[in-house]
Amino acid sequence: MRDPKQYPTALTIAGSDSGGGAGMQADTKTMQACQTYSTNVIVGLTAQNTLGVQGAHPVEPDVIDAQFASIMADFDVRAAKTGALFDAIRVQTVARAVKKYELSNLIVDPVMVAKGGASLLDDAGVAAMKEDLLPLALLVTPNLPEAELLAGMAIKTEADMVTAGNKIQQLGVPNVIVKGGHGDGPQVKDYVLLADQEFWLTGERIHTSSKHGTGDTLSAAITAYLAQGETLEAAIKEGHSYMNTIIAHPLNIGHGHGPLNQGNWEVQRNEI
Ligand SMILES: Nc1ncnc2c1ncn2[C@@H]1O[C@H](COP(=O)(O)OP(=O)(O)O)[C@@H](O)[C@H]1O
Numbered sequence: 001m002r003d004p005k006q007y008p009t010a011l012t013i014a015g016s017d018s019g020g021g022a023g024m025q026a027d028t029k030t031m032q033a034c035q036t037y038s039t040n041v042i043v044g045l046t047a048q049n050t051l052g053v054q055g056a057h058p059v060e061p062d063v064i065d066a067q068f069a070s071i072m073a074d075f076d077v078r079a080a081k082t083g084a085l086f087d088a089i090r091v092q093t094v095a096r097a098v099k100k101y102e103l104s105n106l107i108v109d110p111v112m113v114a115k116g117g118a119s120l121l122d123d124a125g126v127a128a129m130k131e132d133l134l135p136l137a138l139l140v141t142p143n144l145p146e147a148e149l150l151a152g153m154a155i156k157t158e159a160d161m162v163t164a165g166n167k168i169q170q171l172g173v174p175n176v177i178v179k180g181g182h183g184d185g186p187q188v189k190d191y192v193l194l195a196d197q198e199f200w201l202t203g204e205r206i207h208t209s210s211k212h213g214t215g216d217t218l219s220a221a222i223t224a225y226l227a228q229g230e231t232l233e234a235a236i237k238e239g240h241s242y243m244n245t246i247i248a249h250p251l252n253i254g255h256g257h258g259p260l261n262q263g264n265w266e267v268q269r270n271e272i
């Protein structure tokens, strides 16, 4: 157990989910559970619950700038992650801030579509992400549909995941995880392509309707461990282990895609 006085600070740059399951709420809960303090730049508000996204309201770029300025004036941000960025203007606003504040430990979770099907990044936003944000990132963590869009190819097999990971790396981001949650079969396999090695992370596929926010949660956990000074490889493996644990202990909340239980995970782990 880390002494809370020793918690490092991380930053999440994301949308708010009023239902509390994904977005900055998932990030903040995850970072706290992984013993890292979370600051937040809110890029947009969603009216959202477990049934879907009822409204999306991006925040003005000057308000995004102001949040960065407040955070960077006070906190020693060791690692950061992005989530829903909505459109090209917000992607570029975030990219400018990443450069200005020299945020080198940056994880991009290229959130495009919520589980219920609502778009959280428009087409121009995808182009801006490829052009302006990915070359600034240390790691990008697409799910299968996001990897298909970023790589410009269909993904049907594990070999396709490898090819897509390599194509995404060529966009200028040195490390890539192609997440396999949207596949099928008894195991979930995530393909990890690092600058100097590649490997697969495998977990039992849990059959549950409580999977809202899984991508946010994985990337936030990796960010938290990076902020603590772990190597990228160790942070990814610890983040994956955290994810495997909490997805096996679902909550029973809402009437649709239910949230994960990011908290109390040491207790959950000991129950496995
Ligand atoms: N049913 C599942 N059982 C176990 N792990 C899962 C399951 N679904 C997703 N995961 C894990 O959760 C993480 C997020 O994966 P994924 O669902 O593909 O991303 P996203 O939420 O961005 O769509 C990955 O590490 C993946 O292996």
Ligand SMILES: Cc1ncc(COP(=O)(O)OP(=O)(O)O)c(N)n1
Binding pocket: 014, 015, 016, 017, 022, 023, 024, 046, 048, 083, 084, 111, 113, 114, 115, 116, 120, 211, 212, 213, 214, 215, 216, 217
């Ligand atoms: C505000 C907001 N941000 C991100 C998401 C999508 O999060 P993700 O972790 O990809 O989870 P799913 O929605 O796919 O379960 C969101 N819905 N809202």
